[in-house]
Amino acid sequence: MKKERLTTKDIAKLADVSRGTVDRVLHGRGKVSDKAREKVMKVLEEQDYKPNKLAKALQANKITVMAFLIPSPELDEYWQFAQQGLEQAVDAMDLFSIEVASYYFDPKDKEDFINQSQALLDAHPDGVIFAPFFYQESIAFLTQCKEQDIPCVTFNTQLKECAQPFIGQDLFQSGQVAASLIKKSTATKGDILIVHFDESVSNALHMQKKEAGFFDFYSKPENAGYKLTTVNIQKDDASELFSYFDEVFQTQKGIVAVYVTNSKCYKVAQYLANNDIDCLLIGYDLIQENRTYLTKSTIDYLIYQNPKMQVSLAAKNLADHLILNKEMPAITFLPLDIIIKENLDTIK
Template sequence: MNEKIRIKDIAEKSGVSVGTVDRVLHNRPNVSKAAREKVESVLKNINYQPNMYASALAYNKSYVFYCIIPKHESEAYWEEIEEGAQRACEARRDFHVDVKMMYYRRFDSDTFVKKCKECLNANPNGVIVVPSELEITKKFTDKLHERNIPFILLDSYMPDLKPLSFYGQDSFCSGYFAAKMLMLIASGEKEIMLMKQTKNGKVASKQQENREVGFRHYMQDHFPKVKILELDLPLDGDKERYDEILEEFFVSHPHIHHCITLCSKGHIVGEFLLKTNRRDIQIMGYDMVERNAKCLRLGSISFLIAQHGFMQGYNCVDTLFKAIVLKKKVDPVNYMPIELLSKENIDFYRRTQL
């Protein structure tokens, strides 16, 4: 199509007024069926493609997206997500897009509910949320649906909530893959250790639960005789307490040489192994945060599975931008790659690469 075609030209070809063409282009009411069919026929014949970028810039509106995520330490997986979200805002600064972060405490549904209420009171244009328990999160997302506020689920996929989109790994496949990679180096072992961080018997997310399901499926299918010894490091513990628990465990289980954790805290075990000079033991974990990377380079972590938190944060904001500002259709489910890092390739991994 000729890019210089005007609404006036479309009106002339259709035999209708300029105002009618404008209402059809913007899907507004008060257009007769016959007139709409005439305009749509012309648009189809000339392969009309609206310049949504130009329209959005001309509108000169500001957009605020809220991102509700767990409170976290510096250099954690969630910090990567924040960095990605902010970078997406910078990339769309001409459109006056901003993202505001809100934090709730894991295992504390009251703080999640409180932040959700604050978010609703702010009436944002779109929301990114790392869900809490299904029923609690549903009360929030139902209100978002009532107000026609699009939202994206991050990290844990709950299709019953009917989000605009989802970003995260296929957690079952991720756990299955983790077991497969671990057993490439631990196939001769009779026991392996599974480190978990829990509170009141629960791990931090549905994603970790599903990873463990995938992990155990692989082990049952391929290594049913290998004993999986669980070690719980309480979520609210400190380094001194962790060291005591780990020392007791490894003294009691001298035949353990390989461990795995399905969260981003592999460095807790990795740093302990380095400090106590246990060079014959390794742990496999998740997420390319700096403390994990250091242990990987020094050999106490065997592999890391990366899920590109930066790109998840970036894509969540960019997807809201495309759907809300540019009125484009977006993919409802977006699984992130399952990337395996070792000390040989970690220095080539770019967590902030676009």
């Protein structure tokens, strides 16, 4: 049993005592028999906990507030998985008194991000879990956190300028992987569309890095012969979006593949399906509509960014740092999982 996952329920089971007894031993309150106390302490020692550090943290009975700053899960299903990862992590750390203060912003509204990040700073949390979104504003926010001595761990997008602990994937490599999959899966060379949805690319570092990796792959002589075109789409209305694609596919007859740099791949899939267009399609993440079109083979590949695991690890590392004074890893890169129809059911 890994020590970081040990809960009061686990301790009680291993020590053959009640959960209430474990709580009283750890918090130094109430009456506990010497025999029961010895059994609990023995379990803690066997699980390689440092009793003094753990006891000190627990006996302080301090509520640790972790702030969570992400795009609203109600506006984008992708962030619902991030929220689930946080909830699971906090549930697994029930030895400690942890409260989560969530701050959600509209991913299309830079001013809303500024307002929510300022509200977070005004609340003075003990630590922050943050998904950098608007590039310049994210740097400003992390700089303010540093000035206020608020520890932060970032996920989803790495901002090297701020040197904050990061958990996620190598986005440049992610773009290269997508490019390689297209080359391996297309019988003939032709045009490739790189599609950015719903965000200002000039202020969205995650899209820039993916696109840079994609272009880098095709810049090599052995991968020459493809024409790459970047498309930035800010349209929400389906009819307007389809009209836009009508124009694109009419003017570029030789399109062999489309690469969507975020979780909105299903929007292209819907157009391809409605117009019976045979074109390789690759995007990101397992939101429900993407899963549906992957099952129908309209989407060929999805690169799984695993936001649930990203946040779960971020919460654990931050809690260990705030409560047990452990140093957070500077960078934790997660693997780039390639999802196809045949292995979709293995990812829940």
